[in-house]
Amino acid sequence: MKTAISQFWDVFRVPNGNPELTLAQYEAFSKQVPLLYFILATNLISLSWTHQGVAPDYLVRYIPGLLVLAFALRGVIWFTRRKMRVTAEQAFRKLRSTNRLAIPIAVVCTAWALAVFPYGNAHQQAHVAFFMAITVIGCIFCLMHLRSAALMVTILVNFPFFVFMVWTGEPTFIATGVNVILVCMAMVMILLTHYRDFRQLHETSQVLMLQQTALQEQNKAMQALSDENLRLANLDSLTMLANRRCFFQSLDIQFERARKSGTQLAIGVIDLDGFKPINDMFGHAAGDKVLVEVGERLSRMATGDLSVYRLGGDEFALTLCGEVTEARVQSLGAAVCEAIAERINAGSAVVQVTGSIGFAIYPDVGANGQELYERADYALYAAKRNQRAGAVIFNAVQASELSRQKTVEEALLAADLETELQLVFQPIIDIALDKTVGYEALVRWHSPSLGLVSPGEFIPIAEHTGRIGLITRLVLKQALEVAKTWPDDIYLSCNLSPHDITTPDYALRIVSTVMSSGFNPRRINFEITETAVMHDFDQAIISIQLLRDIGAGVSLDDFGTGYSSLNHVHKLPLTKIKIDSSFVRDIHILPSSFQIVKSVLALSAEMGLEAIVEGVETAEELAVLKDLGVRSVQGFYFSRPVPASETISTQSVERQQIRA
Structure with a gap:
């Protein structure tokens, strides 16, 4: 701890413990130093002037002249350097230099004034007293930001001045000395208070600056976090590509830019073919590796005018701006499909997927970004329908199809399905027993505005719009009413959509419809496609088991046309x-079809499943199927779908055809 003496002497030193405070002192002090030297110079000149011819020349000319010259020079130096940027160390050295210089200046000025005092009359001596008083007060004011120098000047000037005034014995001078001492003491108190307030104000300012800096850093951190959250919100966490949200935001911006500048813009929507079987066979980890690898391959193709996005699942997207021609788009589509088709190391296996891509080009089509995307998505649908298409650009034919699709969709949404849907039934024949054993219920839609609309046209639209569940229940309800009129040995076969078996509520509603009909569930066979099963395999198993629990049969329709049939069929x-009829057509000519049907029949027998062959259209096909041991068949050779009123009467006709 510092001693009292050390603390006393600290008052007369320039503090150096706070660089910021030192700089603040210097900045404030440097503005007042020129005024300090101005006060000293003018007071010296004034006192010298009044003592001309009274005091010796060296006292009133030479010494004051040298001092005024020195003060003027110092004042000019400080004035020209008052705005100069200095470091805390430089500021400290300048303040300390001034602090040291205050001692000789105070001593010299005091000694000179006291030396001049004996000369002249009472008025001139009073001027000396005034000089001493006004000079020390002015110095205190000018040195208030350098406390140590102000205190030393006060002591070095006032103490000799007071002693000298008392030594004269003149009451007026004694009173003047006392008055100056008291005023200076008050001035010193003001000085100390001002210095303390200045220091506290500076410390408070520093605290506020630190708080402001901390707040700015916090704001920067929050902004960085916000920017990162925004980046993550627009980023697919698996592939690190821009995500669906970013795609549609960018699409709107790019479309508006293309519209205003009159340039072109192409949208590409990509879907991976054969991805779901990889997920099911090798697990989601393998599927994720496939998506990551495809994302990396696509991102390597990205350029300044080509951007890549992942929309979700196994769907990706591209935006191509600038000079967009059909030739360039086709070339890009071919390159994308080629890159996707390269084999991928999925960890436990080397797998391969292919890609279908649909393009739409503005200004050829699209009134806005969303519409352009929909056109590209429809072109993708066309590419997937034709599995060898690869890349398809939206064209006039697809525009006509899309227009028709929207017309059908609007009519379907407004349709009174209970009255507009009609059923027909196609018989299922047991060729060994030479009889009809069941009927497959098929739906037809007679629209008041569109006329007869084929199932192949309105069923996909119904699935897209969500009306398929209602259609399934209406068809099932009508079919059950018809089936009640059949003999007990004839069963009803009804088709279910992917939504019916992959949505728990839909499956429960189907069960409820069957149970409330009063029809024996054991006489019902529900047909599901393998594609529907693969849509959500786990939920499909639950729904199928639910139907089996009430006694209904379940058949896998279009067997062999989906993915991983042999891998999944035994689990259902x-x-x-x-x-499927595609394997039956020309089976008597095509050895490959013959071998496929033979293998499937062997598989069915091994698994204890009944096999039904559909699409039989000729006697030659039927003959081959008989030789293979097929019992149940279905096709135009026996009968086309017929109205409900003809379901029983067609049996005799069918038997005649079989015998023939």
């Missing part, structure tokens, strides 16, 4: 398999 609680 099925009762029948329907062999």
